[in-house]
Structures are given as structure tokens and as C-alpha cells.
Amino acid sequence: MNKSKKSKISSPAYAGISKQAGEEKGSGFDLAITGGRVIDPETKMDRIADVFVRNGVIKKIEKSKGKPKAKEIINAQGKIVVPGLIDMHTHLREPGREDEETIYTGSCAAVAGGFTSICCMPNTQPPIDNQEAVKFVYQKAKDAKCKIYCVGCITKGQKGEELTEIYDLVRSGVVAISDDGLPVVNPQVLRNALEYSRMFSLPVISHCEDLNLSAKGVMHEGFVSTILGMCGIPSLAEETIVARDVALAEFTKARIHIAHVSTQGSVDLIRQAKKKGIKVTCEATPHHFTLTHEIIKTFDTNAKVNPPLRTKKDVEAIKKGLSDGTIDCIATDHAPHSIEEKEVEFDSAPFGMVGLETALGLVITELINKKVLSWTQAIAKLTTNPARILNLKGGRIKKNSPADITVIDPKASWTVDPSKFLSKSKNFPFGGTKLQGKVFCTIVDGKVVYQG
Numbered sequence: 001m002n003k004s005k006k007s008k009i010s011s012p013a014y015a016g017i018s019k020q021a022g023e024e025k026g027s028g029f030d031l032a033i034t035g036g037r038v039i040d041p042e043t044k045m046d047r048i049a050d051v052f053v054r055n056g057v058i059k060k061i062e063k064s065k066g067k068p069k070a071k072e073i074i075n076a077q078g079k080i081v082v083p084g085l086i087d088m089h090t091h092l093r094e095p096g097r098e099d100e101e102t103i104y105t106g107s108c109a110a111v112a113g114g115f116t117s118i119c120c121m122p123n124t125q126p127p128i129d130n131q132e133a134v135k136f137v138y139q140k141a142k143d144a145k146c147k148i149y150c151v152g153c154i155t156k157g158q159k160g161e162e163l164t165e166i167y168d169l170v171r172s173g174v175v176a177i178s179d180d181g182l183p184v185v186n187p188q189v190l191r192n193a194l195e196y197s198r199m200f201s202l203p204v205i206s207h208c209e210d211l212n213l214s215a216k217g218v219m220h221e222g223f224v225s226t227i228l229g230m231c232g233i234p235s236l237a238e239e240t241i242v243a244r245d246v247a248l249a250e251f252t253k254a255r256i257h258i259a260h261v262s263t264q265g266s267v268d269l270i271r272q273a274k275k276k277g278i279k280v281t282c283e284a285t286p287h288h289f290t291l292t293h294e295i296i297k298t299f300d301t302n303a304k305v306n307p308p309l310r311t312k313k314d315v316e317a318i319k320k321g322l323s324d325g326t327i328d329c330i331a332t333d334h335a336p337h338s339i340e341e342k343e344v345e346f347d348s349a350p351f352g353m354v355g356l357e358t359a360l361g362l363v364i365t366e367l368i369n370k371k372v373l374s375w376t377q378a379i380a381k382l383t384t385n386p387a388r389i390l391n392l393k394g395g396r397i398k399k400n401s402p403a404d405i406t407v408i409d410p411k412a413s414w415t416v417d418p419s420k421f422l423s424k425s426k427n428f429p430f431g432g433t434k435l436q437g438k439v440f441c442t443i444v445d446g447k448v449v450y451q452g
């Protein structure tokens with residue numbers, strides 16, 4: 001068979017399946033991913049093997065003796081084959097701001113970034129706080145390139161006052177609840193949410209920010225904000241709420257997940273809480289383990305995020321937290337904004353940057369290649385761990401699991417060009433950055449949905 005040196009996907013290279021093709025008589029495989037280094041954090045697999053798929057399900061993982069047989073073959077020699085990445089923190093802007101992103105365009109960006117599942121946050125316009133709104137998302141998700149999981153609001157209209165009908169939300173398929181974008185200010189309301197959610201084993205995702213402390217801040221409060229004369233957001237604004245939420249989780253024995261951890265103090269608090277056996281998990285974003293507040297000196301509004309980019313000490317603490325297991329997940333907090341909205345004075349620009357298409361490259365370049373995390377550790381934070389926290393089926397390469405698979409070219413280097421993003425929005429401050437490691441192809445339910 002003619003396999004080109006570029007080892008592109010050859011379809012249907014081995015068409016015409018013979019009876020011997022499959023294990024069972026008369027049933028061949030639809031897809032074989034051959035010769036790659038297969039990493040599955042759950043089963044601790046890390047070896048060269050072929051992965052065989054039939055009817056959208058992983059059927060066999062083993063090194064074939066002769067030529068592997070399947071309708072479609074992906075030659076993954078020199079590539080790394082991992083469970084499809086899961087982003088547990090994505091903003092898709094639909095309904096309400098379809099000019100910035102839609103469920104469909106967000107899914108295109110996701111698969112280009114190697115994500116086969118993304119969880120959309122409910123702070124849309126209007127917020128996803130009732131069954132009908134969840135149904136709308138799942139209806140739209142039918143056309144998406146990847147799997148979309150919906151997160152519902154904790155409180156009606158994200159006003160922080162009245163709880164949503166959590167049971168209704170669960171029945172319509174939300175995987176978590178969150179008022180992300182805003183904290184739940186009233187601790188009694190969050191306590192009630194935790195007590196209800198415990199009944200359904202539903203994680204509550206907390207955006208930790210004391211609004212009185214963050215006030216009118218636009219960047220991290222510290223040396224750089226002082227010299228720039230900008231209003232700062234102190235680390236304390238995050239840490240006081242992390243401490244409160246950990247205490248509430250301990251008291252209610254419920255599960256809490258802290259979104260986008262950004263400070264050394266937060267990492268320390270979560271580390272201590274975990275030691276005490278409190279059911280707390282957390283995530284960090286690629287920008288928080290990569291960039292510091294120094295970048296704000298460029299006045300690039302694309303670097304204006306919430307929580308803000310912090311100090312070098314905080315970045316080091318996030319990396320430490322990732323490597324010692326305090327930080328369970330890497331999530332993008334993909335937050336699309338239009339150019340018109342971002343091309344204003346720093347003070348008036350909205351918070352957020354896109355991240356779906358660069359997360360993997362940043363993880364490989366900044367964490368794996370710099371020996372902060374091993375491949376298995378890094379992939380666990382993008383697959384197994386979010387799947388476990390959200391009770392999702394994916395996130396593993398295992399017999400009879402859904403064939404959601406990402407094939408990575410670890411050697412490919414590329415330069416980030418936001419104008420080429422498939423996301424509708426291009427608000428990203430790392431344009432021109434050189435990254436190593438790229439998506440070779442993304443497979444959802446056994447179908448190749450993206451080729452790099």
C-alpha cells in the first residue's frame with residue numbers, strides 16, 4: 001500500500017475488508033489508528049499500539065502482527081494517540097452573542113484544538129437557567145463537530161438570589177452548575193446549592209471573586225498596576241472566596257470545583273483542603289501558567305482576563321500545583337469577544353481571551369517539554385480528570401469506550417496566528433508565539449472531524 005512520507009490520513013487505504021479483518025467473523029473495523037504511542041492515563045497505558053474502532057466504539061488496542069485491516073487507516077507513527085481532550089470550561093456565547101461565537105463555530109475551534117468534548121458555561125444572554133434553555137443548547141449541539149455538554153446556572157438569571165430548579169436541570173442533562181462570570185455572593189445560597197447538588201452527585205463550579213475586593217480592578221494588583229496607574233484586583237479577592245467555598249464544601253460534604261485558579265494562596269488553600277479530605281477539585285487555564293501581569297505593559301486588551309494574569313510567583317505556584325496534583329484539570333476558559341469590544345481603552349474592554357486552539361500547544365511547550373508534567377500527567381488533566389469530575393463517559397482509551405481520540409504530532413512546531421483561528425473571535429495575546437506540538441487529527445465517535 002502506498003503510504004506517503006507525510007503519513008497523512010489514507011482513506012480508504014485498506015478498503016475491501018476481508019472476513020479475517022475483524023475478531024468476529026464478517027465484522028471488520030471502521031478505523032484503525034496504527035503505530036502511534038498510545039497514552040491512556042486511567043489504565044496507565046503508554047506504549048506503541050494500534051487502536052481499532054467499530055461503530056464509533058474502541059474495540060481493540062494491540063500491536064497487530066501483519067498489516068492492520070480496517071476501512072480507514074490513520075498512520076500514527078511518530079504521533080501520540082490520547083483520549084479526546086475535554087474542556088470543562090468554555091464560553092460559546094450562544095444564545096445572545098452569536099456575533100462572537102456560536103455553538104457550531106466553538107465546536108470547530110474545539111476540534112481544531114484536539115477537544116472532542118467541551119462544556120459550555122451558562123452565562124449567555126439570557127443565562128442557561130431553565131430546562132428550555134438547556135434543551136436549546138442540546139438541540140444546537142446536534143450540528144456541532146464535537147460533543148457539547150451544558151453547564152446550568154446555580155441561581156436564576158445568575159442574580160445570586162434564588163436557586164434554579166436544579167433537579168429539572170439535571171434531568172435535562174446538565175453536567176454541572178455554575179454562575180461562572182460571577183461569584184455566588186450569598187454563602188447561604190451556595191450552601192443550599194451544594195446540599196441539593198450532593199443528592200445528584202452534581203459538581204458545583206465556583207467562580208471565586210469577592211466583588212467588593214475586586215471592585216473596579218482591571219488587572220492584578222501589584223507592582224505593574226502601580227506603575228501603570230491601573231486599578232488592581234488583589235489576590236485576596238480570589239483567596240477569601242476559595243477559603244469560604246472550601247469551608248462550605250467541608251460543611252455540606254458536597255463536591256465543589258474551583259474554576260480558573262490564579263494565585264499561590266488559592267493553590268495552597270486547595271492543597272490543604274485536599275489533605276483534609278474535603279471534596280474539592282480545581283482547574284487552571286493555559287494563560288495562568290504561561291503569562292504574568294508584565295504583559296499588561298503592552299496595553300493589549302486581549303491579555304485582560306478575569307481572574308487577571310498574576311505574578312511570576314503565582315505562575316510558579318500554579319505549575320507546582322499542577323505537578324503535585326493539587327490542580328486536577330487544565331481548562332481553557334475560552335472567552336470570545338469581538339474586535340470592536342476589545343479595541344477600546346484598557347479600562348473599558350471586557351475580560352477574556354480565546355483558548356481552544358492553543359491550549360494543547362501551550363501544554364506541550366510550557367509543561368511537557370519543560371518537564372513540569374509528564375505526558376500522562378498532562379493528558380490526565382485534559383481527559384481523565386475532567387471526565388471523572390463531570391461523570392462523563394469519554395476521556396479514556398479503553399475497550400468499549402466511545403472512540404473519541406486525539407492524535408498529536410509532538411514534534412510539529414507552528415506559529416500562532418489568531419487570524420487563522422476557526423473561532424469567530426480572535427482575541428488572543430500570544431499571536432506570533434512559536435509552539436511545539438500540534439493536533440494531527442481529532443476523532444469523535446470514530447469519525448475524523450479534523451485534520452491538522
Ligand SMILES: [Zn+2]
Nearest residue numbers: 180181207259
Ligand atoms: Zn469565571
